[in-house]
Amino acid sequence: MAILVVGSVAFDSIETPSGKVEKILGGAATHFALAASYFTDVRVIGVVGEDFAAEHEAVFERRGIDTDGIERAPGLSFHWTGEYSGSLNEAKTLGTDLNVFATFAPKIPEQYKDSEYLFLANIDPVLQSRVRAQMPNVKLVCGDTMNYWIADHRESLLKVLRELDVLLVNDGETRMLSGETNMVKAAAGVMSLGPKALVVKHGEYGATGFFSERAFAGKPSRPFRAPALPLAEVVDPTGAGDSFAGGFYGYIASQPELTPAVFRTAMFYGGVMGSFAVERFGTERLQAVTSEEINDRFNLFREISHLEGLSE
């Protein structure tokens, strides 16, 4: 089933201990769409400027991603500049040039309106709400946000949360949204704001899924822990969370029904796609990964976390 994603299609200039790149293709919607494209059809809503060239368009085309919803506007594309150091867990933002994104008003092409799965990538919650409102019959809505919107745009964000089925955030964002330090209480607090389920991403420690009693009627609602792959080298963490979301949601959209087992498996695929993303700068690895590599790595994720996974 098709996923509709709204979010940034952008250029990133990034410096990490592994090197430095200038204005490479990036953005939350880009990473998400590439990761999800290995599982299902993906349609993108976004805006780019005149610097978005045929070579960038081709990255989407080669993965069969529908870009009819990417609006071309006069000016430059959204451009993020950041650097990572030390344990690479946190980016230091050096510049955020919104450019054409500053006046972005998402419009959904008619042929996208039958999309059953909606992903609201990390953008202004006002825009997330506008997209949500144009997709009243969608089957499942999943979204992301960040500390900036939690701190300074709380009211608009709360409106989005009320209309979300699944929220994906990190530990700090979960605590910030709920005001609770204990993660179980924080997760319950966030879910009381709307989402039926919550995926908390712990970076190198994997992710935990939390489920409200509304998530799976009559099913057990225990949390679930999915691992991350211990990696000897992280070249560039940019887009890891969006790639996680793409693998997670892409797998869900590829299945006939969202069961607890599908949700858990989706969390593993999220980790798998996140682990590929960080192996190269930008979207390089996600452009060229193979289905066989995805299957192998999924099996590796099982092996490193399951008591029976080891072939002896």
Next chain:
Amino acid sequence: MAILVVGSVAFDSIETPSGKVEKILGGAATHFALAASYFTDVRVIGVVGEDFAAEHEAVFERRGIDTDGIERAPGLSFHWTGEYSGSLNEAKTLGTDLNVFATFAPKIPEQYKDSEYLFLANIDPVLQSRVRAQMPNVKLVCGDTMNYWIADHRESLLKVLRELDVLLVNDGETRMLSGETNMVKAAAGVMSLGPKALVVKHGEYGATGFFSERAFAGKPSRPFRAPALPLAEVVDPTGAGDSFAGGFYGYIASQPELTPAVFRTAMFYGGVMGSFAVERFGTERLQAVTSEEINDRFNLFREISHLEGLSE
């Protein structure tokens, strides 16, 4: 098979958001021994003062723990005072009164010398080495340490590490020991100092086992990730790491051979015993947990981390 543990038997005064306790039974060897006693025979080497009364002795006796190796010395027992706040991830030490521990010279009773498993709890590495030297024929040696010894007693610690099979430490200690920020490289660095395998404890995120090529000859040496249980309330984190070690090593000692599968299962039991420990102050919960509760929680750990764990 019997485990011999050397470490502190002490009193703790602790304040957490859940309350405050004064001079309750604690110490690394105490938490370790109680946790391990559910799996195998345990013998303790330590020293206590005149404040160690019959009621404290009875805590060990009720769990069938051999205390003949606990020396009684004039004066007071080791007394630690600390507090936790916020996310309870780190203790703030308010006082460390070594008392009788200051002049502790571990002596191993003759009848302990056939112990096949040795655990060197977190004490001065000079003492760890002395105990190790008195147990030349032991089958497996596992140990713990902390930032204080890593920073200020590195030479003595390096001597201990060369004689260890398995080291249990946390993320910060692993990075500090190796000088590497990347966890895979840090683990490899620590294992190059001696231990064949390393268990890195991540607190609420579980633990990762790393294996050198010397750990299991001819077997795969992939890392392994064991979960921690998301808990809505942590009453007192004191001794969680030692309880993890007790469950981990107790399970290993209960098995005929240390295979990769046994190591992995042991990491789950470590998490299980750690999760019980923090439910009450001090050793209260570890004194009274039942085998059925341990089995149930082990199954819960599988359920929250295994894709097939869910009964639907």
